[in-house]
């Protein structure tokens with residue numbers, strides 16, 4: 001039989017325990033309710049592979065302005081984007097990591113064979129035929145050398161089972177006033193268009209231009225021939241001082257990478273919403 005004094009102490013202790021349990025329950029409820037804020041958004045891209053293509057390279061410098069070559073900026077920007085993808089749990093594949101043009105990746109004969117297959121498929125699907133593709137497929141035209149390098153980029157993305165392809169470029173114009181990001185997409189692909197919309201939404205805040213919304217369909221080889229959703233990002237104008245300095249700065253590269261990857265995340269959540277219906 002416990003003494004009166006002992007009982008009082010036990011009661012006090014059990015009251016403390018009850019308060020403790022209630023506090024823990026409140027905390028757990030709060031954790032469940034605010035779960036999205038508690039779990040870090042680090043793994044948004046887990047399971048996705050994104051191919052990043054630094055435009056130009058090697059013998060192909062792209063455009064040049066004030067001693068800066070497009071091929072150099074595209075590599076820096078692509079590396080920043082790849083780093084950001086990896087930081088968010090995704091896999092990034094770069095089509096080149098050095099100053100190379102990839103013109104030796106496949107032979108002319110291989111390119112002609114691939115073009116023949118694609119031409120046949122275009123006819124079957126009733127797609128608009130590009131006159132250059134027709135010429136190469138029918139043997140009246142020889143593939144230009146740079147086309148081998150572009151094909152290499154598509155094959156690298158394909159070999160890594162990439163879900164998306166982003167080709168990174170910069171713009172150039174004779175008037176210094178032209179500026180801002182432009183995103184090009186595959187005319188035949190709704191996914192590509194959605195990806196362009198999602199990325200451009202963020203990019204245009206960083207690099208505003210005159211064109212709004214700054215997205216357009218384009219029949220450029222890498223877009224025309226990519227079997228996965230692909231976009232070509234003209235990040236900014238090397239011929240514009242503001243754009244050029246922003247793209248060359250470390251803060252600019254980080255901000256651009258975040259913008260692009262925010263767009264990619266939005267695109268994937270849009271696609272998964274569609275898939276759940």
Ligand SMILES: [Zn+2]
Pocket residue numbers: 055056062063070169170
């Ligand atoms: Zn370019």
